[in-house]
Amino acid sequence: ARLVVLVSGSGSNLQALLDAAADPAYGAEIVAVGADRADILGLARAEKAGVPTFVVKVADFADRAAWDRALADAVAAYTPDLVVSAGFMKILGPEFLRRYDERTLNTHPALLPSFPGAHGVRDALAYGAKVTGCTVHFVDAGVDTGPIVAQGVVAVEPDDDADGGEALHERIKTVERSLLVDIVGRLAREGYRIEARKVRFGS
Numbered sequence: 001a002r003l004v005v006l007v008s009g010s011g012s013n014l015q016a017l018l019d020a021a022a023d024p025a026y027g028a029e030i031v032a033v034g035a036d037r038a039d040i041l042g043l044a045r046a047e048k049a050g051v052p053t054f055v056v057k058v059a060d061f062a063d064r065a066a067w068d069r070a071l072a073d074a075v076a077a078y079t080p081d082l083v084v085s086a087g088f089m090k091i092l093g094p095e096f097l098r099r100y101d102e103r104t105l106n107t108h109p110a111l112l113p114s115f116p117g118a119h120g121v122r123d124a125l126a127y128g129a130k131v132t133g134c135t136v137h138f139v140d141a142g143v144d145t146g147p148i149v150a151q152g153v154v155a156v157e158p159d160d161d162a163d164g165g166e167a168l169h170e171r172i173k174t175v176e177r178s179l180l181v182d183i184v185g186r187l188a189r190e191g192y193r194i195e196a197r198k199v200r201f202g203s
């Protein structure tokens with residue numbers, strides 16, 4: 001399967017996918033990495049791996065809809081089977097989702113439907129949750145509301161408050177990377193279908 005990965009930051013999830021995809025048996029090939037800003041570690045990781053990159057900045061377009069269309073066009077140039085939003089901090093718009101409906105995955109650092117949005121780790125901590133984790137899901141029009149493929153659980157420790165959730169996020173990311181690698185590989189190798197929000201592997 002052909003994969004385009006979208007990133008906005010450090011790209012450690014991307015790195016895990018790049019490492020996995022180095023083995024042809026993985027079943028997915030990263031054909032391009034896209035970002036909404038330049039000069040981020042995620043893009044450097046892609047370049048180092050010899051994977052083509054592109055940047056589509058919101059500020060370069062008249063409005064959000066034009067940006068959304070340009071992003072979809074940039075992705076489409078690589079004819080992916082799957083798109084993975086891995087720490088991509090923008091909401092994908094209607095045109096993008098129309099073209100990549102049921103083919104775009106996102107990874108979120110909380111157990112959805114709890115704590116959606118940009119601050120999943122901090123919000124779980126502030127709420128006093130005793131367990132949190134990560135969710136790999138397909139993207140729909142809502143914020144972190146699409147069909148769930150898999151989740152990983154991480155315990156909240158009493159001193160996680162001390163650093164505002166940084167250490168907790170690191171523990172979540174360790175689980176998140178292996179979950180994402182596992183799920184993307186399975187979707188690519190086994191195929192899948194989505195019926196009434198349930199994601200089933202196999203063709």
Ligand code: GRF
Pocket residue numbers: 007008009010011012013014042086087088107108109173176
């Ligand atoms: C991940 O925890 C992702 O779920 C969240 O931001 C983090 C991105 O990390 N939205 P990285 O860029 O893959 O290192």
